[in-house]
């Protein structure tokens with residue numbers, strides 16, 4: 001609901017600005033009838049805007065205060081004055097189709113209303129949150145200065161206009177200059193957010209721990225078995241039904257080879273880059289590896305160039321479903337195929353069918369695993385089945401299981417309630433899965449066929465049946481949409497925190513490395529200028545994440561899973577730990593993170609296009625430094 005209201009608010013804000021500007025134009029052009037019509041429309045749509053803001057306030061939207069106190073009065077007050085002053089003159093001129101005799105004061109009121117309406121647009125798309133004193137001054141001046149100039153004589157207004165233009169240019173120039181990516185940028189020497197509104201300059205820690213020393217732990221004991229894998233990144237032509245896609249691959253396939261290990265094993269993965277010119281890394285999405293193994297170019301290592309290699313090592317202590325992907329030019333690399341799945345099995349895996357099902361869209365085709373179409377498998381009735389769903393796309397997918405009841409055994413690798421299966425049985429429920437997220441579904445194979453449907457499509461997903469020719473159980477899927485914050489048994493939630501951070505996600509007009517863009521911001525800033533969150537090892541940290549924009553943001557902290565505390569003010573009644581959770585438009589999520597894995601960890605929106613357009617920040621442990629840099633002089637471009 002809030003999502004629709006926010007979209008409506010954006011639309012109406014733009015429309016109000018266009019109509020008041022139109023009313024000024026028609027009046028100055030002495031078109032009485034047009035001016036009156038546009039004025040009436042402007043008044044009506046302004047009333048709609050007020051109604052939308054009231055509705056947003058009633059739905060508990062976080063940001064309504066700025067609208068009620070600032071941007072609405074800036075258009076409503078001059079709007080009333082304009083209607084009262086200009087309206088009668090326009091009405092009088094109507095029957096005679098005569099030139100309206102509109103006084104200077106009336107024109108000034110119209111201009112003020114237009115200025116106020118435009119400042120509403122600026123407030124949404126440029127200034128954003130938090131509202132600063134300078135922001136308020138700019139919006140008020142936008143409203144009053146043009147009106148004042150209209151009232152005054154010509155010379156003054158030329159001077160005023162020149163001054164205003166100079167101020168605007170200076171502001172924009174400064175924003176442009178400070179947005180350029182420097183030659184070298186060390187994320188450890190970066191402004192930091194200390195929580196609770198305090199901030200500081202980074203780079204104050206000399207000495208300390210280098211990420212290069214936060215590597216995969218002890219070398220294996222003599223005789224200890226090591227699970228070794230080699231992945232070679234290379235360009236390859238991948239065959240889809242009826243066509244060929246030029247992909248970026250691990251070992252020539254999309255997805256890359258599935259990695260499956262046992263809990264407790266020491267894993268060693270050697271990455272070779274054959275010919276990916278952009279460079280490659282391996283990031284273990286959702287797996288809490290030591291920081292030096294996290295695979296983020298420019299933060300935890302240098303991107304591996306063609307001909308190069310890097311060896312990752314970590315102990316697989318935590319069971320569950322994860323995935324790996326390149327974190328160099330990741331928006332393009334993942335989309336084009338540089339990813340695969342990682343499963344850590346418990347020491348005593350239950351027999352039966354255990355299938356990993358990554359969903360990925362490449363070249364406009366949605367793959368289920370490596371299959372372009374419906375993946376049919378024969379499964380005898382009575383078999384215990386575990387489906388490990390992995391969303392490797394930028395957008396959420398909606399899953400449904402037709403033909404059987406099931407339970408959710410894990411979210412993002414972690415068991416429900418941190419242990420085995422305690423979630424209730426679901427039947428017909430639809431499961432929204434955030435970009436980057438995973439679900440483990442378990443059930444016992446019934447006698448009839450079972451289909452895993454993706455986004456309601458009959459020609460995609462998985463079809464399990466005793467006999468390969470079975471007809472799929474029919475859709476459509478109309479069950480309730482599962483809210484994972486309410487699945488599982490309630491547990492005591494922590495209520496005392498060592499630090500608190502608030503992240504406001506938005507979309508605003510910004511310069512990105514010197515180029516003006518409609519960018520994705522956190523606290524009004526874009527990468528690399530978003531302050532890092534500074535923590536100390538052992539602290540319990542609360543994040544409040546608020547989406548002020550009109551698009552969902554699947555947020556992904558590296559190296560940690562977080563416990564969901566509340567969603568939209570409603571305490572979580574389930575017990576869910578996640579590393580990829582979607583904060584919808586207007587939503588407020590509160591999550592707790594235990595700082596138990598020292599390093600410099602990227603956090604970002606896993607709609608990787610949004611990350612590439614600004615929505616990237618870092619969690620920094622006090623005392624950790626990085627020998628790696630991003631910037632024009634490096635070849636590291638993690639986003």
Ligand code: C2O
Pocket residue numbers: 283285325327436556558602604606
């Ligand atoms: Cu899949 Cu930075 O992550």
Ligand code: CU
Pocket residue numbers: 520552553554605606607610611615
């Ligand atoms: Cu996003």
